[in-house]
Amino acid sequence: MLPELIAPPLDKRLKVLLVNPGPEPAPGDRNLPMGLLALAATTRTEHDVRIRDWIYERFDDEEFLQDIVDEEYDVVGLTSMTWQIHRAYELLEKIKKARPEAVTIMGGIHPSYMPQEAFDTGNVDFICNGEGEATFLEFLRVHFSGGDVTQVKGMWLKDETGKAFQTPKRELVDLSKLPPPARDLMPIKPTLDDGSPNPEFNDMGGVMFSRGCSANCDFCASPTFWRRNVRFRTVDQMVGEVEDIQKTYGVSAFGIHDDIFTANRKVLYEFCERVKPLRITYTCLARVDQMDHEKLVKMKESGCVLISYGVESGNEDILEIENKNQKLDKVKKIFALHNEEKVPVCALLIVGHIGETVGALQDTYDLIKEIKPTWALCQFMSPYPGTALHFNGIASRTGEVLTWDWKDYVHQDKPIYVPKDLTPELMLEWRDKIRSLNPPNPEVILNEWTSTYLWKQSAPDYEEKTA
Ligand code: B12
Numbered sequence: 001m002l003p004e005l006i007a008p009p010l011d012k013r014l015k016v017l018l019v020n021p022g023p024e025p026a027p028g029d030r031n032l033p034m035g036l037l038a039l040a041a042t043t044r045t046e047h048d049v050r051i052r053d054w055i056y057e058r059f060d061d062e063e064f065l066q067d068i069v070d071e072e073y074d075v076v077g078l079t080s081m082t083w084q085i086h087r088a089y090e091l092l093e094k095i096k097k098a099r100p101e102a103v104t105i106m107g108g109i110h111p112s113y114m115p116q117e118a119f120d121t122g123n124v125d126f127i128c129n130g131e132g133e134a135t136f137l138e139f140l141r142v143h144f145s146g147g148d149v150t151q152v153k154g155m156w157l158k159d160e161t162g163k164a165f166q167t168p169k170r171e172l173v174d175l176s177k178l179p180p181p182a183r184d185l186m187p188i189k190p191t192l193d194d195g196s197p198n199p200e201f202n203d204m205g206g207v208m209f210s211r212g213c214s215a216n217c218d219f220c221a222s223p224t225f226w227r228r229n230v231r232f233r234t235v236d237q238m239v240g241e242v243e244d245i246q247k248t249y250g251v252s253a254f255g256i257h258d259d260i261f262t263a264n265r266k267v268l269y270e271f272c273e274r275v276k277p278l279r280i281t282y283t284c285l286a287r288v289d290q291m292d293h294e295k296l297v298k299m300k301e302s303g304c305v306l307i308s309y310g311v312e313s314g315n316e317d318i319l320e321i322e323n324k325n326q327k328l329d330k331v332k333k334i335f336a337l338h339n340e341e342k343v344p345v346c347a348l349l350i351v352g353h354i355g356e357t358v359g360a361l362q363d364t365y366d367l368i369k370e371i372k373p374t375w376a377l378c379q380f381m382s383p384y385p386g387t388a389l390h391f392n393g394i395a396s397r398t399g400e401v402l403t404w405d406w407k408d409y410v411h412q413d414k415p416i417y418v419p420k421d422l423t424p425e426l427m428l429e430w431r432d433k434i435r436s437l438n439p440p441n442p443e444v445i446l447n448e449w450t451s452t453y454l455w456k457q458s459a460p461d462y463e464e465k466t467a
């Protein structure tokens, strides 16, 4: 299944707990923790794995800790993006106190880039650096057989003084060799207490068919994390997962979370052809330079009801400074195609670009008025770990970073980074001005990623399709 690992399987199954610590990214916003589900799928081939997810369970910390003690887990692993990290550290402190015998390991984008910060909490034993499937399985084999973990590629370890050091990078895995994500381990009950169907089951339609993006935008962590290497699962795997979700959970609305779902024409067309008879609806992300009329029509015919594009800014100089490699003519062309074909389209925008001026913000405003997206989502630029903005120090050189307290990175309700020619007040004013171009429906804007509301609105035959 995976490339050969440096140690043989253990002769016992470990008890492994994988945790999504929360908090919720925005009120009511939930998404399957796809990294943990992928990790659990390979790990359970050798160990007993359970997933706990605060976002879905809202567990009481005391009950959660008591369960860890009662179940006597050997390993507790937490995932974390930057906006979750304060909650992850809080939980880890409690876990270490409640069950010091358990090995604690972190993974995900934040600890991969901020290992020293994580080790300095005193509650993190090991960190998985980057893609987890092969690294975690190999780590468990080596550590629990008393082997030398410095030989395990893809790890952050700490020396006797507590200083973080990394083992060599691990080769990325062949996605066609991985089992489907372990959705069945999600702690979501099929029905509510009153016996009615649990609406959270709709989230089971969150899927990821590829990893990586070939572009290199300064504000994105994907290029470093996935090394600009775009890998797809096979179309058999993609369609099989769709069918399985439909059959098991009765869900026919899918959110495809790949960085650029349209990157491979052959894979895309085969997928479209094969899902057409399944009568699903789906949303996805793409780049305008990875889209054209033929792709759009095929996608529409196969059930695509929304595509979101990183439009980012209406000023080409800004796009160039930040390595977006995107031309406004192409943006205009693709949005016109969407409006012609009546496929809803979302423009993802950022306020507070490097070098942004009021004039450049006006350009963005004018662009949105011209291209008429179904709606525009507008966020503040933030120097997330893993982005060039953070690790190359670009943010600090080109403006002021108002806070490095990761808690402030959760809700995105105020500016975090302010470029030289702007002020926080101007950024708020322009964010609201751009947002005001949206239809006045906050429900749609808040739940863009997961809302079946949107799909119902945009696909008039939705009820019929899913009946
Ligand atoms: C889907 C997604 C979301 C979803 C939810 C994700 C979730 N499941 O909870 C939503 C839409 C909510 C979301 C929101 C945001 N996201 Co987001 N998101 C993604 C996306 C596209 C995919 C995540 C994913 O599932 N990856 C696939 C899995 C396989 O990878 P993974 O989770 O990293 O897991 C692997 C390894 O990390 C490791 N691993 C992970 N956990 C663990 C744990 C252990 C114990 C071990 C051993 C290993 C391990 O093994 C896994 C399998 O290989 C990524 C980009 C990307 N392509 O990864 C951005 C990304 C993670 N998001 C990002 C950002 C910035 C955000 C936002 C802050 C955006 C914003 N500006 O508002 C918001 C959140 C806050 C808010 N206010 O809303 C950044 C993260 C940067 C950072 N340093 O944290 C990314 C990298 C994109 C980017 N532009 O740079 N996001």
Ligand code: SF4
Binding pocket: 213, 214, 215, 216, 217, 220, 221, 222, 223, 259, 260, 287, 310, 324
């Ligand atoms: S912002 Fe989008 S296009 Fe740019 S590197 Fe990230 S995923 Fe790729």
